[in-house]
Amino acid sequence: MTQESLPDATVGVPGGHVGPILAKAQSLCRTIAHRDLGVTPLYLLAQSQLPIGLGTQHHYAFTHPRADVMYRDHIDPWLGRGPCAVVNDIGIAEDYPAEDLEYAIIGIVLHELAHILDRPALYDERDCDDPDRLQHDTMVLTDVSKRAARSDLPLYFGHGPSFIRFVIHLAHRATLAGFEIKPAGLFASHRHGLSTIGTYENALGDEPHRHLDWSFRALVASAPPIEFTQQWAADMHRYQVRFPKSQESYT
Numbered sequence: 001m002t003q004e005s006l007p008d009a010t011v012g013v014p015g016g017h018v019g020p021i022l023a024k025a026q027s028l029c030r031t032i033a034h035r036d037l038g039v040t041p042l043y044l045l046a047q048s049q050l051p052i053g054l055g056t057q058h059h060y061a062f063t064h065p066r067a068d069v070m071y072r073d074h075i076d077p078w079l080g081r082g083p084c085a086v087v088n089d090i091g092i093a094e095d096y097p098a099e100d101l102e103y104a105i106i107g108i109v110l111h112e113l114a115h116i117l118d119r120p121a122l123y124d125e126r127d128c129d130d131p132d133r134l135q136h137d138t139m140v141l142t143d144v145s146k147r148a149a150r151s152d153l154p155l156y157f158g159h160g161p162s163f164i165r166f167v168i169h170l171a172h173r174a175t176l177a178g179f180e181i182k183p184a185g186l187f188a189s190h191r192h193g194l195s196t197i198g199t200y201e202n203a204l205g206d207e208p209h210r211h212l213d214w215s216f217r218a219l220v221a222s223a224p225p226i227e228f229t230q231q232w233a234a235d236m237h238r239y240q241v242r243f244p245k246s247q248e249s250y251t
């Protein structure tokens, strides 16, 4: 029996089959965002390892500034506070062929990393010792993540220009680190009512290469090329024309 034909010992173990992919994704995140993450733990939880009802049905993944404390009972080993994302490995495995699973999951994790880097802090540092508040937060979060996209929010909601800029930088850095991926593998902007991510990539020019060693915190504090800002403004205008109703109710 060759190594390849040995039965997979992880088959049937909840989340076991994606464990190595999540470990690879985590290591890649640490490599390409090391200036921002430092030694802070980064938790990537497979939904298949969470009790039923604590995951998401309508998203491939989600993150929340207090997700680490909300899911603390399911994080082993606990290494202290840090950003946390839940990956819906069950939903992803249903939609992607096995050979594409690694590419899909790592792209989805990098998407969540862009959200983590794009918020004011990696995680909400406020004291989270109140069990009632945590339980309430968890219930709200899981309920929201069970609902389909809200019609009163624009399609691109939560995916603004700094998020898109980060996605392009993260894909560039991941590719240089040995995991070849296009920004479209992290975020399909045209499916959110925006121009293609390639358009934004062109507008950003060689910035990802020039600022390779910058932290994302430093990046967001510096203005992107004017072409990039103009592209976003043009998209916002186009969006209002295409979807006047949803834009109205959003503002």
Ligand SMILES: [Zn+2]
Pocket (backbone or CB within 6 Å): 111, 115, 158, 159
């Ligand atoms: Zn997102």
